[in-house]
Amino acid sequence: xxxxxxxxxxQVILEHNKHPRNFRVLSSCTHEAEGYNPLCxxxxxxxxxxxPEGVIEEVSFQGDGCAISKASASMMSVxxxxxxxxxxxxxxxxxxxxxMKEVDPAEPSAQxxxxxxxxxxxxxxxxxxxxxLAWHTMKGALDERKVVSTE
Amino acid sequence: MASFDIDKxxxxxxxxxxxxxxxxxxxxFDNAATTFKPCQVISSTHSHYCHRTANIHRGVHYLSEQATxxxxxxxxxxxxxxxxxxxxxxxxxxxxxxxxxxxxxxxARKRLKHGDEILLSEMEHHANIVxxxxxxxxxxCVIKVIPINxxxxxxxxxxxxxxxxxxxxxxxxxxxxxxxxxxxxxEMIKDAHAAGAVFMLDxxxxxxxxxxxxxxxxxxxxxxxxxxxxxxxxxxxxxxxxRLLESxxxxxxxxxxxxxxxxxxxxxxxxxxxFEAGTPNVAGVxxxxxxxxxxxxxxxxxxxxxxxxxxxxxxxxxxxVPGLKLIGTSPHKTTIFSFVLDGxxxxxxxxxMDREGVAIRTxxxxxxxxxxxFGIAATSRASLAFYNTTGEFDTFVTALKKIIEVFx
Numbered sequence: 197x198x199x200x201x202x203x204x205x206x207q208v209i210l211e212h213n214k215h216p217r218n219f220r221v222l223s224s225c226t227h228e229a230e231g232y233n234p235l236c237x238x239x240x241x242x243x244x245x246x247x248p249e250g251v252i253e254e255v256s257f258q259g260d261g262c263a264i265s266k267a268s269a270s271m272m273s274v275x276x277x278x279x280x281x282x283x284x285x286x287x288x289x290x291x292x293x294x295x296m297k298e299v300d301p302a303e304p305s306a307q308x309x310x311x312x313x314x315x316x317x318x319x320x321x322x323x324x325x326x327x328x329l330a331w332h333t334m335k336g337a338l339d340e341r342k343v344v345s346t347e
Numbered sequence: 348m349a350s351f352d353i354d355k356x357x358x359x360x361x362x363x364x365x366x367x368x369x370x371x372x373x374x375x376f377d378n379a380a381t382t383f384k385p386c387q388v389i390s391s392t393h394s395h396y397c398h399r400t401a402n403i404h405r406g407v408h409y410l411s412e413q414a415t416x417x418x419x420x421x422x423x424x425x426x427x428x429x430x431x432x433x434x435x436x437x438x439x440x441x442x443x444x445x446x447x448x449x450x451x452x453x454x455a456r457k458r459l460k461h462g463d464e465i466l467l468s469e470m471e472h473h474a475n476i477v478x479x480x481x482x483x484x485x486x487x488c489v490i491k492v493i494p495i496n497x498x499x500x501x502x503x504x505x506x507x508x509x510x511x512x513x514x515x516x517x518x519x520x521x522x523x524x525x526x527x528x529x530x531x532x533x534e535m536i537k538d539a540h541a542a543g544a545v546f547m548l549d550x551x552x553x554x555x556x557x558x559x560x561x562x563x564x565x566x567x568x569x570x571x572x573x574x575x576x577x578x579x580x581x582x583x584x585x586x587x588x589x590r591l592l593e594s595x596x597x598x599x600x601x602x603x604x605x606x607x608x609x610x611x612x613x614x615x616x617x618x619x620x621x622f623e624a625g626t627p628n629v630a631g632v633x634x635x636x637x638x639x640x641x642x643x644x645x646x647x648x649x650x651x652x653x654x655x656x657x658x659x660x661x662x663x664x665x666x667x668v669p670g671l672k673l674i675g676t677s678p679h680k681t682t683i684f685s686f687v688l689d690g691x692x693x694x695x696x697x698x699x700m701d702r703e704g705v706a707i708r709t710x711x712x713x714x715x716x717x718x719x720x721f722g723i724a725a726t727s728r729a730s731l732a733f734y735n736t737t738g739e740f741d742t743f744v745t746a747l748k749k750i751i752e753v754f755x
Contacts, residue, residue, distance in 0.1 A: 237724030
């Protein structure tokens with residue numbers, strides 16, 4: 197079976213799915229939103245603690261979903277910690293462009309770092325929404341929208 | 348099974364020879380969503396558009412007469428397939444969904460009053476829920492839900508308790524698309540009639556599972572789609588008892604459903620044309636007739652015996668997969684295997700299966716109340732047709748076991 201060499205289910209994604217980072221409710225958060233993908237029932241909450249200077253001090257998430265959505269949320273939470281709100285939104289744009297294949301997936305932006313493991317997902321159009329759910333929810337939280345749907 | 352030559356049957360379905368991702372041959376286990384079409388159906392459509400294109404019921408020229416004859420011959424094939432009393436009782440629609448909407452709109456909306464009741468089961472497809480909710484919004488009627496048990500079967504005692512003089516319509520699925528359960532509809536129809544209610548059967552899946560005799564079953568309305576019966580998409584059927592259809596106003600206005608039109612008054616056409624406004628899916632209806640011919644030639648007994656073997660083989664094999672739980676375990680079921688795997692989301696299963704060339708469906712299957720009943724968000728579903736094989740099932744089970752390894 198080709199699963200082990202699959203571009204989508206790479207070890208790093210499987211590992212984040214199994215041991216998601218920052219998988220908890222953040223009671224001291226300043227921003228939060230609920231994200232929902234009606235297609236598959238993926239459902240998660242993203243919590244952010246932003247300093248008055250606009251720096252994301254902490255990020256966490258909680259919810260149910262497939263390995264792709266969970267790993268994406270977990271890796272996002274790691275990537276955003278310490279970034280400014282503006283940087284977070286810029287990274288969202290880079291990530292979105294990558295998974296929508298608006299940029300060459302073979303040459304992902306250096307800012308994305310480990311997030312470039314999602315570069316093969318454009319081949320699975322039905323799964324792109326799984327990968328981007330946490331990001332949309334994060335952006336929704338920063339924009340003070342409480343509920344975000346992928347549909 | 349000497350009377351069922353699977354290799355020969357498979358040759359009739361060119362789609363079975365398609366290759367998917369990484370050029371792997373496709374194993375198609377998504378037949379509950381739509382079925383593949385035999386050559387006979389495909390060439391019927393091709394030949395209609397190549398040589399016989401014409402509109403029906405109006406032209407006096409040769410092609411139109413030919414098209415009309417073929418279209419009406421299809422109606423007769425459907426009539427015979429369902430054993431309806433008359434061709435007037437066979438209405439061509441876009442599919443099951445439109446057929447149900449037609450009944451909800453032209454029958455229920457006119458008759459139901461505030462406090463009247465519609466009974467639906469907990470395993471209904473959204474297409475057999477939402478149209479009735481729209482009736483509820485307009486009439487103030489009440490929708491009551493017949494519960495299902497842990498095997499995914501309708502609880503008949505509860506159904507009987509819910510039936511009363513207030514029950515005007517019972518609308519229930521024949522075979523569940525997400526559980527595979529074959530419901531005891533003949534009994535349920537009798538009970539509904541004893542309470543004075545009209546019974547509508549959603550036969551979207553059932554139509555390909557077992558022969559239906561609308562007269563013997565005494566069903567009032569029945570809906571199905573051509574594309575789940577090896578026919579084309581965009582064509583379906585509403586069967587209705589003639590006296591009920593006669594009493595109903597048209598569903599849509601337009602050409603073909605009238606006898607005469609003036610700005611003062613329009614006289615509606617007789618059945619079945621009263622419910623077929625506008626140019627219908629002529630090629631689709633004719634191809635549906637071909638699909639019915641195909642099924643009849645293959646023979647229900649052969650098909651059902653073969654599918655029962657697939658079912659018992661599949662049920663045995665799938666239970667060897669560790670951490671797998673079947674959702675829908677009625678002894679009365681069709682070749683639908685809905686399941687969840689410990690700690691692995693159905694969408695991951697679906698994508699990894701796709702990598703192996705196996706097409707399955709994942710999600711809530713348009714039956715969110717079923718998912719809620721079982722406390723899950725989604726299932727993976729393998730649904731088999733008579734052209735699938737035990738060998739294909741082995742590949743599927745092997746792939747399942749490997750997916751579990753990946754997630755370990």
